[in-house]
Amino acid sequence: MKEIANKKSGLKTATQLMRKQIFIPIAALLILVLFNLIADPSFFQINYAKNSAGDPVLSGYLITILDNASELAILAIGMTLVTAASGGQDISVGAAIAISGSVVLRVLCGDNPRPEEMQASILTAFLVSCLVSMLFGAFNGTLVAYFNIQPMIATLILYTAGRSIAAWINNNRLPIISDPVFGYFGTFIPGIPIPTPIFIAAACMIIIALVLKFTTLGLYTQAVGINPNSAKLNGINPQLIKFITYVIMGLCVAVAGFIKVTRFSTINYSVVAADIEMDAILAVALGGNALSGGRFSMVSSILGAYVIQFLTTTLFKFNVSSSALPAYKAIVVIVLVIISAPTVREKLSKFWKRIQTSRIRKEAA
């Protein structure tokens, strides 16, 4: 009897875990880890050595994953909020990154694309780019919240025009910053062996965690996403909440754009952060969040971002040929998205429950 009770509680936790949103990205991560562990355990090796400037750096696949997923993880934060509140996605983030990166360089370079000295402090440049990005976010937010335009259509405007705007900001030139301090933000700070973008991403996560814990943003966002009318009856202004999420998205874009330009101390308007909007949306989907809005799990989305980079790095490691790479990625993504869809998850956990109960019944008999 006791045994059955134990099994029942075990089953309960298993079903609960499966029902939990975070189960999917964690499972995907575990599958990737297991796959790499079996194929080549050296995947998880981390080396400590000096770089060509003589500073100590950590390297290895895991570091590459953590480093390169930073921008995506930051964007996933904004994309999750936008998705939850407005039930649609911002497809302009790649182009907006080009703009914010271009603004950073413009402020630092002034009129000379190859300055000997920076014309302003890095902090000023960053703050200006935050402001500009939030303005563009506000533009998207206004179209979505106050003009009731479908988010994908509203952000299509910036998606189309963004990279040209980015080029205009710098008069079509490609500035290069020679001051090594600027590069510290996208690479390493001398003496600290962990890539700086990892710290920046971590800081963003901590901030959003605090915001969600100590303010009503999360609650209001979900309320608006589930039913804007009833949210309104409860005294929440749905338009304002939607608007705010797009401004927050703008802030995330500015941080991600800053990392992007500091990685190489320059920019290429047409390829910087190309297709990153799709990966950011994918991260939200992999996190098991409904793309039609409503309830969300921030942790799951962020984990989803790391899953995507893990997958990319794994494919590079296994030297998948160029022409086949998108196909492999597509297959994995299809499988992950299907199992992470709320309806499928519900069915799976029901199925699991049925198997378990029938087994327990059999054993009891």
Next chain:
Amino acid sequence: MASEKNKGEVKMKKLLLSLLVMLLAVTTVFAGGAAEAAEEDGGLIRVGIINNDPNESGYRTANDNDMKAMFTEENGYDASFFYSLRNDEQIAAAQNFIQNEVDYLLISAAGTAGWDSVLQDAQNAGIYVILFDRTIDADESLYVASIVSDMALEGETAVNWLASQGLDEYNIIHIQGVMGSAAQIGRTGALDEMVAANDNWNLVTQQTAEWNAETAQQIVQSVIDAGTPFNVIYAENDDMARGAVAALDRANISHGVDGDVIIMGFDTNKWALEELLAGRWNYDGQCNPFQAAYIDEIIKNLEQGIQPTEKVIYLEERGFDAATITAEDVEKYGI
């Protein structure tokens, strides 16, 4: 609730209306510009130039600047420009130029298909068509000349240079551009042939970074982390070579002249040639964006009734070696 919705609708309508007005204003401005172009004609040769968006790349910016510098009134031209990355918009613009009776139509097509009928119209109207930078899938008789880069030759020049370095073994990281683009096909082809023909040439990896420096960095980082030895990086453009070099610097692997790894790039960006001059890279292949002088020569000849001797004219393109490059080269060829 209902009034709220109505308000929203009214707002929406207002927005649409204002958008429409803006659109109209823009079209009138464009139409006005075209009409103006038709009016003035003081013995100038009238050319309509259809190009891709100058923001597309450093190459395109240099190309556009070159065209603008050549087709000026001082040089005897009355030029109108149209930019788009979309084939259908370009074709519509070509139609417009034909109606405005330009003397020459210069086209760098966004796509290769769909041009036959508009080129036929041009021919019927007695307008000479000259293609630059990109070819079109149309009958040769529909244009007088096409001035293009020979991407396959660019690849060959680079690979021959690499072969002349006389390494005992070539272990190459090959970073490709966007798959299917003319530059990628040409630059990949020559290397693939060489690797297939020689036992001491090996591809450590062959991956596309889609012209993206960051992806290139990740590809090279992946090879370093796996511990596979290599001594050549063949990147199909400068940005990707830069990404590759960033990964090498992170792992403290020496590169360039007298380094352990040979770095090769393409497109002769000015900053890339500076890397060459500093000895941090070894080779950079040119993709010549300066077609205006060739076009000018053809037009001047046609004005005197001399047809060009060949339909397809290949641009002269060089490869730069870190050992021989000079500061003047950087100034002259850097884009």
